[in-house]
Amino acid sequence: MQHPDEGTIHAWLDDALSESERAEFERHVVSCAECSALVAEARGMIAGSSRIISALDAVPGGVIPRPAPAQSLSLWRLLRVTPARAAIAASLLVAASAVVAKRHDTPDKMVPRAPVVAVAPQQAAAPPAPAAQVTPAPLAVPKPTQPVREVAVAPTASPPAQSPTLSPVEPTALSPAQRVAQPAAQPAEIATARKAVASSAADVNAAASGAVQRNFSARKEMQTVAGFAGDAVANDFAGCYQVVPDSARPPWLIPDRFALQPATANRVGPQGTVRAVTPEGRVDSLLAGSSWSVITPTLASVSFASINGPQRMTLELAQARSVTAVIATGEERHRIAISRPKCVP
Amino acid sequence: MNDVARLFREYHQPLVRYLTRRLGDRDWAEEVAQETFLRAVKQETIVSERSWLFAVATNLVRDEARKDVRRRQRLELLREQARVDDVVQPEPLTGERAEELAVARKALDTLTERDREALLMREEGLDYPEIALALDLSVKSVGTTLARARRRLVEAYELLQRDERIAGTGGTHAAS
Numbered sequence: 186m187q188h189p190d191e192g193t194i195h196a197w198l199d200d201a202l203s204e205s206e207r208a209e210f211e212r213h214v215v216s217c218a219e220c221s222a223l224v225a226e227a228r229g230m231i232a233g234s235s236r237i238i239s240a241l242d243a244v245p246g247g248v249i250p251r252p253a254p255a256q257s258l259s260l261w262r263l264l265r266v267t268p269a270r271a272a273i274a275a276s277l278l279v280a281a282s283a284v285v286a287k288r289h290d291t292p293d294k295m296v297p298r299a300p301v302v303a304v305a306p307q308q309a310a311a312p313p314a315p316a317a318q319v320t321p322a323p324l325a326v327p328k329p330t331q332p333v334r335e336v337a338v339a340p341t342a343s344p345p346a347q348s349p350t351l352s353p354v355e356p357t358a359l360s361p362a363q364r365v366a367q368p369a370a371q372p373a374e375i376a377t378a379r380k381a382v383a384s385s386a387a388d389v390n391a392a393a394s395g396a397v398q399r400n401f402s403a404r405k406e407m408q409t410v411a412g413f414a415g416d417a418v419a420n421d422f423a424g425c426y427q428v429v430p431d432s433a434r435p436p437w438l439i440p441d442r443f444a445l446q447p448a449t450a451n452r453v454g455p456q457g458t459v460r461a462v463t464p465e466g467r468v469d470s471l472l473a474g475s476s477w478s479v480i481t482p483t484l485a486s487v488s489f490a491s492i493n494g495p496q497r498m499t500l501e502l503a504q505a506r507s508v509t510a511v512i513a514t515g516e517e518r519h520r521i522a523i524s525r526p527k528c529v530p
Numbered sequence: 531m532n533d534v535a536r537l538f539r540e541y542h543q544p545l546v547r548y549l550t551r552r553l554g555d556r557d558w559a560e561e562v563a564q565e566t567f568l569r570a571v572k573q574e575t576i577v578s579e580r581s582w583l584f585a586v587a588t589n590l591v592r593d594e595a596r597k598d599v600r601r602r603q604r605l606e607l608l609r610e611q612a613r614v615d616d617v618v619q620p621e622p623l624t625g626e627r628a629e630e631l632a633v634a635r636k637a638l639d640t641l642t643e644r645d646r647e648a649l650l651m652r653e654e655g656l657d658y659p660e661i662a663l664a665l666d667l668s669v670k671s672v673g674t675t676l677a678r679a680r681r682r683l684v685e686a687y688e689l690l691q692r693d694e695r696i697a698g699t700g701g702t703h704a705a706s
Contacts, residue, residue: 191681192674201658201673227677234680237687238653240634241551 429522
Protein backbone atom coordinates (compact mmCIF):
# COMPACT_ATOMS: atom_id res chain seq x y z
CA MET A 186 0.00 0.00 0.00
CA GLN A 187 1.15 3.51 -0.75
CA HIS A 188 1.32 6.01 2.06
CA PRO A 189 -2.24 7.08 2.81
CA ASP A 190 -3.12 10.69 2.19
CA GLU A 191 -4.20 13.03 4.98
CA GLY A 192 -7.87 12.61 4.08
CA THR A 193 -7.66 8.85 4.54
CA ILE A 194 -5.94 9.28 7.89
CA HIS A 195 -8.72 11.55 9.08
CA ALA A 196 -11.33 9.18 7.66
CA TRP A 197 -9.72 6.36 9.64
CA LEU A 198 -9.68 8.41 12.82
CA ASP A 199 -13.32 9.33 12.18
CA ASP A 200 -14.18 5.66 11.66
CA ALA A 201 -15.33 6.38 8.14
CA LEU A 202 -13.39 3.73 6.24
CA SER A 203 -14.90 0.49 5.05
CA GLU A 204 -13.77 -2.77 6.66
CA SER A 205 -11.33 -3.60 3.89
CA GLU A 206 -9.93 -0.07 3.71
CA ARG A 207 -9.48 0.01 7.44
CA ALA A 208 -7.70 -3.34 7.56
CA GLU A 209 -5.34 -2.28 4.80
CA PHE A 210 -4.71 1.08 6.42
CA GLU A 211 -3.96 -0.44 9.80
CA ARG A 212 -1.59 -3.00 8.33
CA HIS A 213 0.34 -0.21 6.71
CA VAL A 214 0.41 2.16 9.65
CA VAL A 215 1.72 -0.50 12.01
CA SER A 216 4.78 -0.95 9.83
CA CYS A 217 5.30 2.67 8.76
CA ALA A 218 6.77 5.03 11.31
CA GLU A 219 6.19 8.03 9.07
CA CYS A 220 2.47 7.30 8.78
CA SER A 221 2.22 6.61 12.50
CA ALA A 222 3.56 10.08 13.11
CA LEU A 223 1.04 11.50 10.66
CA VAL A 224 -1.76 9.69 12.47
CA ALA A 225 -0.64 11.18 15.77
CA GLU A 226 -0.50 14.61 14.19
CA ALA A 227 -3.96 14.21 12.67
CA ARG A 228 -5.32 13.13 16.03
CA GLY A 229 -3.92 16.32 17.51
CA MET A 230 -5.56 18.33 14.74
CA ILE A 231 -8.92 16.73 15.46
CA ALA A 232 -8.66 17.41 19.18
CA GLY A 233 -7.39 20.94 18.58
CA SER A 234 -10.09 21.87 16.11
CA SER A 235 -12.77 20.43 18.40
CA ARG A 236 -11.50 22.55 21.23
CA ILE A 237 -11.43 25.69 19.10
CA ILE A 238 -14.98 25.07 17.91
CA SER A 239 -16.10 24.50 21.49
CA ALA A 240 -14.76 27.95 22.34
CA LEU A 241 -17.45 29.31 20.03
CA ASP A 242 -20.09 28.06 22.45
CA ALA A 243 -19.28 30.84 24.89
CA VAL A 244 -22.20 32.95 23.81
CA PRO A 245 -21.47 36.67 24.02
CA GLY A 246 -23.04 38.64 26.82
CA GLY A 247 -26.30 40.36 25.99
CA VAL A 248 -27.63 37.48 23.97
CA ILE A 249 -28.87 35.13 26.65
CA PRO A 250 -29.52 36.58 30.08
CA ARG A 251 -28.60 34.31 32.92
CA PRO A 252 -31.23 33.94 35.63
CA ALA A 253 -30.01 35.59 38.77
CA PRO A 254 -29.74 33.39 41.84
CA ALA A 255 -32.37 33.97 44.51
CA GLN A 256 -30.16 36.06 46.74
CA SER A 257 -29.31 38.48 43.97
CA LEU A 258 -32.95 39.56 43.85
CA SER A 259 -32.11 41.67 46.86
CA LEU A 260 -32.68 45.33 46.29
CA TRP A 261 -29.23 46.00 47.67
CA ARG A 262 -27.70 43.92 44.95
CA LEU A 263 -29.95 45.29 42.24
CA LEU A 264 -29.17 48.86 43.17
CA ARG A 265 -25.51 47.97 43.80
CA VAL A 266 -25.76 49.46 47.25
CA THR A 267 -22.77 48.83 49.43
CA PRO A 268 -22.62 49.78 53.10
CA ALA A 269 -20.33 52.70 52.22
CA ARG A 270 -22.70 53.96 49.55
CA ALA A 271 -25.62 53.52 51.90
CA ALA A 272 -23.81 55.56 54.52
CA ILE A 273 -23.19 58.33 52.00
CA ALA A 274 -26.83 58.24 50.93
CA ALA A 275 -27.92 58.40 54.55
CA SER A 276 -25.64 61.37 55.13
CA LEU A 277 -27.14 63.15 52.15
CA LEU A 278 -30.59 62.39 53.49
CA VAL A 279 -29.63 63.90 56.82
CA ALA A 280 -28.35 67.00 55.08
CA ALA A 281 -31.54 67.28 53.05
CA SER A 282 -33.61 66.73 56.17
CA ALA A 283 -31.72 69.46 57.94
CA VAL A 284 -32.32 71.91 55.10
CA VAL A 285 -36.01 71.10 54.95
CA ALA A 286 -36.35 71.24 58.68
CA LYS A 287 -34.53 74.54 58.78
CA ARG A 288 -36.91 75.99 56.23
CA HIS A 289 -39.80 74.88 58.37
CA ASP A 290 -38.16 76.51 61.30
CA THR A 291 -38.23 79.87 59.56
CA PRO A 292 -41.44 80.19 57.58
CA ASP A 293 -41.13 83.90 57.78
CA LYS A 294 -37.65 85.40 57.47
CA MET A 295 -38.65 88.21 59.78
CA VAL A 296 -39.66 85.88 62.56
CA PRO A 297 -36.87 85.38 65.07
CA ARG A 298 -35.58 81.84 65.56
CA ALA A 299 -36.17 81.46 69.24
CA PRO A 300 -39.98 81.43 69.20
CA VAL A 301 -39.99 78.67 66.62
CA VAL A 302 -38.04 76.47 68.95
CA ALA A 303 -40.47 77.30 71.64
CA VAL A 304 -43.47 76.50 69.48
CA ALA A 305 -42.12 73.26 67.99
CA PRO A 306 -39.53 71.84 70.32
CA GLN A 307 -39.89 68.33 69.00
CA GLN A 308 -38.79 69.25 65.47
CA ALA A 309 -35.36 69.54 63.94
CA ALA A 310 -34.18 72.22 66.33
CA ALA A 311 -34.78 69.85 69.20
CA PRO A 312 -31.77 68.14 70.76
CA PRO A 313 -30.91 64.68 69.45
CA ALA A 314 -33.00 61.91 70.88
CA PRO A 315 -31.34 59.57 73.36
CA ALA A 316 -29.41 56.70 71.88
CA ALA A 317 -31.81 54.20 73.36
CA GLN A 318 -34.56 55.63 71.21
CA VAL A 319 -32.64 56.10 68.03
CA THR A 320 -30.99 52.73 67.65
CA PRO A 321 -33.80 50.23 67.47
CA ALA A 322 -32.23 48.71 64.37
CA PRO A 323 -33.71 45.25 64.88
CA LEU A 324 -37.19 46.74 65.08
CA ALA A 325 -36.74 48.66 61.88
CA VAL A 326 -35.76 45.63 59.83
CA PRO A 327 -38.82 44.43 57.97
CA LYS A 328 -40.17 41.01 58.68
CA PRO A 329 -39.76 38.54 55.86
CA THR A 330 -43.40 38.83 54.92
CA GLN A 331 -43.63 42.56 55.40
CA PRO A 332 -43.96 44.51 52.16
CA VAL A 333 -41.18 46.98 51.55
CA ARG A 334 -43.61 49.82 50.92
CA GLU A 335 -45.19 49.50 54.33
CA VAL A 336 -41.85 49.58 56.05
CA ALA A 337 -40.84 52.74 54.31
CA VAL A 338 -44.03 54.58 55.20
CA ALA A 339 -43.71 53.80 58.87
CA PRO A 340 -43.23 57.00 60.86
CA THR A 341 -40.40 55.66 62.92
CA ALA A 342 -36.89 55.75 61.56
CA SER A 343 -36.42 52.92 59.16
CA PRO A 344 -33.58 51.82 56.92
CA PRO A 345 -34.13 52.76 53.32
CA ALA A 346 -36.46 50.14 51.83
CA GLN A 347 -34.73 46.92 52.64
CA SER A 348 -35.50 43.86 50.67
CA PRO A 349 -36.81 40.84 52.53
CA THR A 350 -33.87 38.92 51.10
CA LEU A 351 -31.33 41.26 52.60
CA SER A 352 -28.32 39.43 53.89
CA PRO A 353 -27.78 39.60 57.63
CA VAL A 354 -24.49 41.46 57.22
CA GLU A 355 -25.87 44.52 55.53
CA PRO A 356 -28.22 45.89 58.23
CA THR A 357 -25.39 45.74 60.76
CA ALA A 358 -23.15 47.68 58.45
CA LEU A 359 -25.82 50.27 57.95
CA SER A 360 -26.83 50.82 61.52
CA PRO A 361 -24.39 53.73 62.16
CA ALA A 362 -25.87 55.50 59.20
CA GLN A 363 -29.34 54.77 60.47
CA ARG A 364 -28.44 56.24 63.81
CA VAL A 365 -27.19 59.40 62.15
CA ALA A 366 -30.23 59.62 59.93
CA GLN A 367 -32.65 59.25 62.80
CA PRO A 368 -34.52 62.50 63.44
CA ALA A 369 -36.58 62.83 66.56
CA ALA A 370 -39.67 63.45 64.48
CA GLN A 371 -40.32 63.42 60.74
CA PRO A 372 -41.36 66.52 58.88
CA ALA A 373 -44.14 65.72 56.50
CA GLU A 374 -41.97 66.44 53.45
CA ILE A 375 -39.28 64.03 54.57
CA ALA A 376 -41.82 61.34 55.21
CA THR A 377 -43.33 61.97 51.80
CA ALA A 378 -39.92 61.94 50.13
CA ARG A 379 -39.00 58.76 51.90
CA LYS A 380 -42.26 57.22 50.91
CA ALA A 381 -41.63 58.14 47.28
CA VAL A 382 -38.09 56.76 47.36
CA ALA A 383 -39.22 53.58 49.04
CA SER A 384 -42.08 53.25 46.63
CA SER A 385 -39.73 53.60 43.65
CA ALA A 386 -37.31 51.17 45.16
CA ALA A 387 -40.07 48.69 45.80
CA ASP A 388 -41.25 49.11 42.24
CA VAL A 389 -37.72 48.59 40.96
CA ASN A 390 -37.42 45.53 43.13
CA ALA A 391 -40.71 44.16 41.90
CA ALA A 392 -39.91 45.00 38.30
CA ALA A 393 -36.50 43.43 38.60
CA SER A 394 -37.93 40.30 40.14
CA GLY A 395 -40.52 40.14 37.42
CA ALA A 396 -37.94 40.68 34.73
CA VAL A 397 -35.75 37.97 36.15
CA GLN A 398 -38.66 35.60 36.29
CA ARG A 399 -39.74 36.49 32.77
CA ASN A 400 -36.23 36.07 31.46
CA PHE A 401 -35.82 32.83 33.28
CA SER A 402 -39.06 31.40 31.91
CA ALA A 403 -38.59 32.61 28.39
CA ARG A 404 -34.98 31.66 28.13
CA LYS A 405 -34.81 28.63 30.34
CA GLU A 406 -34.35 26.33 27.41
CA MET A 407 -31.46 28.40 26.15
CA GLN A 408 -29.64 27.90 29.40
CA THR A 409 -28.84 24.37 28.31
CA VAL A 410 -26.16 25.68 25.98
CA ALA A 411 -23.01 23.79 26.77
CA GLY A 412 -20.67 25.68 29.00
CA PHE A 413 -23.18 28.30 29.91
CA ALA A 414 -23.67 27.03 33.40
CA GLY A 415 -21.83 28.71 36.21
CA ASP A 416 -18.72 27.59 37.99
CA ALA A 417 -20.79 26.42 40.92
CA VAL A 418 -22.52 23.93 38.66
CA ALA A 419 -19.22 22.79 37.19
CA ASN A 420 -17.96 22.21 40.71
CA ASP A 421 -20.86 19.85 41.36
CA PHE A 422 -19.46 17.52 38.74
CA ALA A 423 -15.80 18.00 39.56
CA GLY A 424 -14.10 15.15 41.37
CA CYS A 425 -13.02 11.56 41.01
CA TYR A 426 -15.07 8.85 39.34
CA GLN A 427 -14.76 5.10 39.44
CA VAL A 428 -16.48 2.92 36.88
CA VAL A 429 -17.96 -0.07 38.64
CA PRO A 430 -16.14 -3.17 37.31
CA ASP A 431 -17.96 -5.20 34.68
CA SER A 432 -20.47 -2.46 34.03
CA ALA A 433 -18.46 -1.02 31.18
CA ARG A 434 -16.46 -3.17 28.82
CA PRO A 435 -15.03 -2.48 25.38
CA PRO A 436 -16.00 -1.27 22.86
CA TRP A 437 -16.71 1.53 25.35
CA LEU A 438 -13.22 2.86 25.60
CA ILE A 439 -13.26 4.74 28.86
CA PRO A 440 -10.80 4.58 31.74
CA ASP A 441 -11.77 2.75 34.93
CA ARG A 442 -10.95 5.81 36.96
CA PHE A 443 -10.90 9.43 35.98
CA ALA A 444 -11.23 12.86 37.49
CA LEU A 445 -13.07 15.90 36.17
CA GLN A 446 -11.55 19.27 36.83
CA PRO A 447 -13.34 22.53 36.08
CA ALA A 448 -11.90 24.78 33.42
CA THR A 449 -9.40 27.24 34.75
CA ALA A 450 -9.09 30.83 33.67
CA ASN A 451 -6.23 29.89 31.37
CA ARG A 452 -8.16 27.37 29.38
CA VAL A 453 -9.98 27.81 26.12
CA GLY A 454 -13.74 27.75 26.17
CA PRO A 455 -16.06 26.35 28.75
CA GLN A 456 -14.57 22.87 28.87
CA GLY A 457 -12.87 21.29 31.79
CA THR A 458 -10.04 18.83 31.81
CA VAL A 459 -10.15 15.10 32.39
CA ARG A 460 -7.35 13.46 34.32
CA ALA A 461 -6.34 9.92 35.04
CA VAL A 462 -6.68 8.65 38.61
CA THR A 463 -4.25 6.18 40.12
CA PRO A 464 -5.50 2.99 41.82
CA GLU A 465 -4.81 4.77 45.11
CA GLY A 466 -7.24 7.48 44.08
CA ARG A 467 -4.66 10.16 43.42
CA VAL A 468 -5.35 12.52 40.52
CA ASP A 469 -2.74 11.89 37.86
CA SER A 470 -1.81 13.17 34.42
CA LEU A 471 -4.11 14.83 31.90
CA LEU A 472 -5.99 12.55 29.54
CA ALA A 473 -4.96 14.23 26.30
CA GLY A 474 -7.79 15.07 23.95
CA SER A 475 -10.42 14.36 26.59
CA SER A 476 -12.65 17.08 27.95
CA TRP A 477 -15.96 17.66 29.66
CA SER A 478 -18.52 20.38 29.89
CA VAL A 479 -21.68 21.15 31.76
CA ILE A 480 -24.83 20.92 29.65
CA THR A 481 -27.44 21.66 32.27
CA PRO A 482 -27.15 22.00 36.04
CA THR A 483 -27.75 18.25 36.30
CA LEU A 484 -26.13 17.03 33.10
CA ALA A 485 -22.52 17.00 31.97
CA SER A 486 -20.94 15.56 28.89
CA VAL A 487 -17.53 13.90 29.00
CA SER A 488 -15.59 13.17 25.85
CA PHE A 489 -12.78 10.62 26.11
CA ALA A 490 -10.22 10.49 23.32
CA SER A 491 -9.87 7.01 21.91
CA ILE A 492 -8.34 5.42 18.87
CA ASN A 493 -11.81 5.16 17.38
CA GLY A 494 -12.56 8.79 17.89
CA PRO A 495 -14.21 10.52 20.82
CA GLN A 496 -16.13 8.31 23.20
CA ARG A 497 -18.87 10.36 24.76
CA MET A 498 -20.41 9.80 28.13
CA THR A 499 -23.22 11.71 29.79
CA LEU A 500 -23.26 12.14 33.54
CA GLU A 501 -26.52 12.89 35.25
CA LEU A 502 -26.34 14.35 38.71
CA ALA A 503 -28.79 12.94 41.22
CA GLN A 504 -29.22 13.91 44.83
CA ALA A 505 -26.36 13.61 47.28
CA ARG A 506 -23.86 14.04 44.44
CA SER A 507 -24.48 10.57 43.11
CA VAL A 508 -24.40 10.21 39.35
CA THR A 509 -25.63 7.95 36.63
CA ALA A 510 -23.60 7.58 33.47
CA VAL A 511 -24.73 6.85 29.96
CA ILE A 512 -22.38 5.91 27.14
CA ALA A 513 -23.42 6.70 23.61
CA THR A 514 -22.39 4.41 20.78
CA GLY A 515 -23.99 5.57 17.58
CA GLU A 516 -27.72 5.62 18.16
CA GLU A 517 -27.53 3.32 21.19
CA ARG A 518 -27.30 4.33 24.82
CA HIS A 519 -25.79 2.17 27.55
CA ARG A 520 -26.17 2.91 31.22
CA ILE A 521 -23.12 2.08 33.29
CA ALA A 522 -22.60 2.02 37.01
CA ILE A 523 -20.26 4.66 38.35
CA SER A 524 -19.28 5.82 41.81
CA ARG A 525 -17.63 8.95 43.14
CA PRO A 526 -14.83 8.07 45.52
CA LYS A 527 -12.99 10.91 47.18
CA CYS A 528 -9.84 12.01 45.43
CA VAL A 529 -6.73 11.37 47.50
CA PRO A 530 -4.82 14.63 47.89
CA MET B 531 -43.95 15.19 7.58
CA ASN B 532 -46.00 13.88 10.48
CA ASP B 533 -43.12 13.07 12.75
CA VAL B 534 -41.97 16.63 13.17
CA ALA B 535 -42.19 16.53 16.97
CA ARG B 536 -39.72 13.68 17.13
CA LEU B 537 -37.55 15.39 14.54
CA PHE B 538 -37.55 18.56 16.62
CA ARG B 539 -36.75 16.69 19.82
CA GLU B 540 -33.84 14.83 18.28
CA TYR B 541 -32.27 17.46 16.10
CA HIS B 542 -33.22 20.89 17.40
CA GLN B 543 -30.38 21.18 19.87
CA PRO B 544 -27.56 20.02 17.56
CA LEU B 545 -28.96 22.09 14.73
CA VAL B 546 -29.10 25.24 16.83
CA ARG B 547 -25.59 24.61 18.12
CA TYR B 548 -24.32 24.10 14.58
CA LEU B 549 -26.02 27.28 13.44
CA THR B 550 -24.84 29.26 16.45
CA ARG B 551 -21.27 28.23 15.78
CA ARG B 552 -21.74 28.98 12.11
CA LEU B 553 -23.37 32.37 12.58
CA GLY B 554 -22.05 33.50 15.94
CA ASP B 555 -25.52 34.60 16.94
CA ARG B 556 -27.84 32.45 19.00
CA ASP B 557 -31.01 34.38 18.17
CA TRP B 558 -30.34 34.22 14.48
CA ALA B 559 -29.53 30.52 14.78
CA GLU B 560 -32.86 29.92 16.51
CA GLU B 561 -34.67 31.70 13.71
CA VAL B 562 -32.97 29.67 11.01
CA ALA B 563 -33.60 26.44 12.91
CA GLN B 564 -37.28 27.30 13.22
CA GLU B 565 -37.52 27.98 9.54
CA THR B 566 -35.78 24.68 8.85
CA PHE B 567 -38.30 22.75 10.92
CA LEU B 568 -41.16 24.62 9.29
CA ARG B 569 -39.91 23.41 5.95
CA ALA B 570 -39.64 19.92 7.33
CA VAL B 571 -43.34 20.07 8.20
CA LYS B 572 -44.16 20.88 4.60
CA GLN B 573 -41.87 18.19 3.22
CA GLU B 574 -43.68 14.99 2.28
CA THR B 575 -40.83 12.57 2.77
CA ILE B 576 -37.34 12.98 4.10
CA VAL B 577 -34.91 10.17 3.40
CA SER B 578 -31.88 11.10 5.46
CA GLU B 579 -33.28 13.29 8.20
CA ARG B 580 -30.12 14.70 9.67
CA SER B 581 -28.52 15.42 6.29
CA TRP B 582 -31.71 17.01 5.07
CA LEU B 583 -32.07 19.27 8.09
CA PHE B 584 -28.45 20.38 8.07
CA ALA B 585 -28.52 20.90 4.30
CA VAL B 586 -31.68 23.02 4.47
CA ALA B 587 -30.31 25.01 7.41
CA THR B 588 -27.02 25.55 5.58
CA ASN B 589 -28.83 26.73 2.46
CA LEU B 590 -30.97 29.06 4.53
CA VAL B 591 -27.83 30.52 6.06
CA ARG B 592 -26.41 31.09 2.59
CA ASP B 593 -29.63 32.75 1.47
CA GLU B 594 -29.82 34.79 4.61
CA ALA B 595 -26.24 35.92 4.22
CA ARG B 596 -27.35 37.93 1.23
CA LYS B 597 -29.78 39.80 3.41
CA ASP B 598 -27.27 39.85 6.21
CA VAL B 599 -26.86 43.55 6.69
CA ARG B 600 -30.54 44.38 6.89
CA ARG B 601 -31.27 41.41 9.13
CA ARG B 602 -28.47 42.14 11.53
CA GLN B 603 -29.52 45.75 11.86
CA ARG B 604 -33.00 44.61 12.81
CA LEU B 605 -31.64 42.08 15.28
CA GLU B 606 -29.41 44.68 16.82
CA LEU B 607 -32.41 46.91 17.36
CA LEU B 608 -34.33 44.04 18.94
CA ARG B 609 -31.39 43.16 21.09
CA GLU B 610 -30.96 46.71 22.25
CA GLN B 611 -34.64 46.75 23.12
CA ALA B 612 -34.23 43.51 25.03
CA ARG B 613 -31.32 45.02 26.93
CA VAL B 614 -33.44 47.99 27.91
CA ASP B 615 -36.23 45.67 29.04
CA ASP B 616 -33.95 43.48 31.10
CA VAL B 617 -33.26 44.99 34.47
CA VAL B 618 -30.68 42.35 35.23
CA GLN B 619 -28.02 42.30 32.59
CA PRO B 620 -26.46 38.96 31.70
CA GLU B 621 -23.12 38.24 33.16
CA PRO B 622 -20.58 39.39 30.59
CA LEU B 623 -17.89 37.09 29.35
CA THR B 624 -14.63 37.43 31.13
CA GLY B 625 -11.99 39.29 29.16
CA GLU B 626 -9.97 36.20 28.52
CA ARG B 627 -12.91 34.10 27.43
CA ALA B 628 -14.20 36.85 25.19
CA GLU B 629 -10.75 37.04 23.65
CA GLU B 630 -10.69 33.28 23.07
CA LEU B 631 -14.11 33.45 21.52
CA ALA B 632 -13.03 36.24 19.20
CA VAL B 633 -9.89 34.40 18.14
CA ALA B 634 -11.83 31.16 17.56
CA ARG B 635 -14.37 33.06 15.49
CA LYS B 636 -11.67 34.75 13.42
CA ALA B 637 -9.90 31.45 12.87
CA LEU B 638 -13.13 29.81 11.72
CA ASP B 639 -13.80 32.68 9.37
CA THR B 640 -10.51 32.04 7.59
CA LEU B 641 -11.87 28.73 6.28
CA THR B 642 -13.76 28.44 3.05
CA GLU B 643 -17.50 28.11 3.43
CA ARG B 644 -17.49 24.44 2.47
CA ASP B 645 -14.65 23.54 4.82
CA ARG B 646 -16.31 25.39 7.65
CA GLU B 647 -19.67 23.73 7.13
CA ALA B 648 -18.16 20.26 6.81
CA LEU B 649 -16.18 20.75 10.00
CA LEU B 650 -19.13 22.07 12.00
CA MET B 651 -21.37 19.27 10.76
CA ARG B 652 -18.78 16.70 11.75
CA GLU B 653 -18.60 18.27 15.20
CA GLU B 654 -22.34 17.69 15.47
CA GLY B 655 -21.80 14.02 14.78
CA LEU B 656 -22.80 13.78 11.15
CA ASP B 657 -20.99 10.90 9.48
CA TYR B 658 -19.21 11.13 6.15
CA PRO B 659 -22.15 10.06 3.97
CA GLU B 660 -24.42 12.56 5.74
CA ILE B 661 -21.94 15.39 5.27
CA ALA B 662 -21.48 14.40 1.64
CA LEU B 663 -25.23 14.44 1.10
CA ALA B 664 -25.74 17.77 2.87
CA LEU B 665 -22.92 19.53 1.06
CA ASP B 666 -23.22 17.77 -2.26
CA LEU B 667 -19.76 16.23 -2.04
CA SER B 668 -18.50 12.74 -2.77
CA VAL B 669 -18.03 10.62 0.34
CA LYS B 670 -14.38 10.11 -0.60
CA SER B 671 -13.69 13.82 -0.57
CA VAL B 672 -15.15 14.41 2.90
CA GLY B 673 -12.00 13.12 4.60
CA THR B 674 -9.82 15.43 2.53
CA THR B 675 -12.16 18.36 3.21
CA LEU B 676 -12.13 17.72 6.94
CA ALA B 677 -8.37 17.20 7.06
CA ARG B 678 -7.80 20.50 5.29
CA ALA B 679 -10.37 22.32 7.40
CA ARG B 680 -8.94 21.07 10.70
CA ARG B 681 -5.37 21.87 9.74
CA ARG B 682 -6.26 25.37 8.58
CA LEU B 683 -8.36 26.05 11.61
CA VAL B 684 -5.66 25.01 14.05
CA GLU B 685 -2.95 26.87 12.13
CA ALA B 686 -5.05 30.03 11.85
CA TYR B 687 -5.92 29.85 15.53
CA GLU B 688 -2.31 29.45 16.59
CA LEU B 689 -1.26 32.30 14.32
CA LEU B 690 -3.96 34.59 15.67
CA GLN B 691 -3.13 33.68 19.24
CA ARG B 692 0.54 34.42 18.62
CA ASP B 693 -0.40 37.78 17.15
CA GLU B 694 -2.58 38.50 20.18
CA ARG B 695 0.25 37.60 22.51
CA ILE B 696 2.69 39.77 20.63
CA ALA B 697 0.21 42.63 20.65
CA GLY B 698 -0.34 42.12 24.36
CA THR B 699 3.37 42.05 25.11
CA GLY B 700 3.93 45.13 23.00
CA GLY B 701 1.20 46.92 24.88
CA THR B 702 2.79 46.04 28.19
CA HIS B 703 6.18 47.31 27.11
CA ALA B 704 4.69 50.45 25.72
CA ALA B 705 2.86 51.06 28.96
CA SER B 706 5.96 50.49 31.05
